[in-house]
Amino acid sequence: MTAPLVSIVMPVFDDVTTIALALESALAQTLDDVEIICVDDASTDGTDAVIERFVARDDRVRLIRHEKNASAFQARRTGVLAARAEHLLFLDGDDELVPSAAQTALGLATSADADLVGFGVTIVEGDGRTGNAYERRLQPIHDELRGDDVLRGLFPIDKPAQGQLWRYLFRTSILRSAYAMLPEDLELPRINDLPLMFLVAGLAMSYVSMGDKLYRYHFGRGGSGHRVDSIERAEFYASAIRSIDSIRGAVDDLATAHTEAELLRASYESTRSSIIGYVCFQLVERSDADVLDMALAHLMSLAPAEDIIRAAARFYPVTLKTLKFHMPRPLLGTRPVRNVLLATSNLRTGGVSAVLTSQARYLTDAGYHVTVVARSAGSEPHAVPAGVDLVELTSRDLLGRLAEWRSICRDHDIDVVIDHQVLYTQYWPEFALAARAEGALTIGWIHNFVARPVLDGTDRLELIEACSKTLAHITVLSPLDAAYFRLRGIEHVSFAPNPPSPLLLDSLSHAPEKQAPGEKIRLVWWGRLEQRTKQVYELIEVGAQLRAQGASFSITVIGPDWDDVTARKFNARARQRGVADAVVAIGPLRGARLEAEIDAADAFVTTSLIEGYQLTIAEAQARGLPVFMYELPWLTLVQDNDGIVSVPQGDASGLARQIVRSTGTRETYLELSSASIANARRVLDRDYTRLYVDVLNGTPAHELSPSPTMDDARILLGLFSFYAARSHSGSSARPSAAPAELGIRLWSWAAPLGRQALQKLPGLRPLAHRAKGWLRAR
Structure with a gap:
């Protein structure tokens, strides 16, 4: 018997409703000299009976039965080994070939002497529509590939892998060589075609393609496109990872004789990562709510968490918004830390930026290379410490910013990210996972009291708790903050006071000796003019209460305008309250002018509603000023601090009384002033370099993570x-x-x-x- 020109191999299982249409399309080929090999993988619905009728009708149709179900991978193997033609097409039992498929593909294979011929496909959705995005992705890209470029072109590194066998006409001998590299009893229930296709691409030496759409794929008829409504279906989807893992040994064997062994291995790892990402995407997007936890837990039993995160970030970053609630916590201290990234909104003077730049200096002095990444534009170049790199994100959409983040972590070889924005942005978990995809772990640094989101009416605290495991460590500013997280069952937390500012360091080097106030009490406040948390208008109320008590006083308010308060608005309100002659906002001052204004004062007064670590308290005390304030009991600066006098929040009258009483006698005032200087010096007693090094290595001192009381x-x-x-x-x-x-x-x-x-x-x-x-x- 003369051998056919093309073998059409059909792996079938329980396709009774569609097999006739598939067979009709195979028999309708314009190339008569074909054979159709149906391998029934132990169907139970009568599929084999339908095929038998076609066998009786046309001797080009052959039926081979499996005694037990062994997966489409084995059914194709059976068909490939039984094929008599030099070239072969695959056809699934629920799809169709266009009439010219065999003739057109074979003609190109013969004229180009190609091992592989690629052609276009049509994706038919359940409602009959075609032309969707999936269809567009499946069309051939390369006209011709030779040698190692076949693998490079069909499985490009860092691109989602596509390995559908029904998109190609094969030289049969290449398929047999690929199958020979794999165990004879290997069964692959999910993504059973891509592993074979990868080996074929590694073996093939020539590829050509055409744009003609020769195959009609019916989306959703098989195992694709269904909801994950049970753990069994989740396990089925996730078994794709076992499929790609099954060929690792074959890839290693092929690499020993391959002209581009490193390309082969890199392409395989990229393909494996793509499959993991694809499975993750399917589970996230298709799982019912009551199945998702179990589905992702099963996924993590098949691949390490790091592989899943890397795959998701590289190929399906949209899944990070869900994965952030499910990933296990990474551990610091598993590898040396050399390069550190400090993340902020933008780098300026004062506030969080001042803390960050000071932190950068300590880390640089400790031998780390530091990169500061600003998520927004507008950083001030003069604020960047010497030896520190500054990078600003430029993308506007989240996925673009995450891609930039990964690139920065990769290009700068970042080991640890310290994110100073976890209290201020909702997308920090996605950034933490994107960094982890490049091998960098993230420490979340919280710059305000833990109840700040409650005051603001946001869900930031809920987010931190729900996504705490995306962080290798959480650093807060007080023992009470740490106690909160520990009471919530989050153990990887410690506190770390903010480092001293340049003003504090300079002040303690030559702290002035204060004299008791004269007839007039001169008070000072500095910071940003902000009402929501700093309550600067309360300073006007304190002034009104001082006047009501007959005190002679002045309150000088120093600082830049902010979102809701300007110096002009402040002074207008002081006029309305009748204290404009004594309570005055004068705008921002820096350097010597600020120091002169501070030194001209007798005391520092502050009415903040909430703070994380109010460094102006230490700065004031370093220059000998007693501090009068509303209670902020968590602040480490105020604990055991005899230079501070506090009253309950909102008690402006009580604060005014304490100011008058404490400055009214020379002895009391000088005791407060002396205690202020002594307590400011305590800020410098801490070894901040050691503190940061310990946090980076995952070994914060035990006393910095106390048990709640x-x-x-x-x-x-x-x-x-x-x-x-x-x-x-x-x-x-x-x-x-x-x-x-x-x-x-x-x-x-x-x-x-x-x-x-x-x-x-x-x-x-x-x-x-x-x-x-x-x-x-x-």
């Missing part, structure tokens, strides 16, 4: 209730109770903290009950 939980519950009420009121320091619906919502948000605290410290139950009453959540 009964007092911690009591204070936290009280503060959270206060800030929740303050968030609703917007202005009053002692607002009336929030409406019931708001109180219930806030309580439902804070209740997990209460439950954690009560489990460890049951004595807090009466306080928790009162807090629930304050919010009208009972």
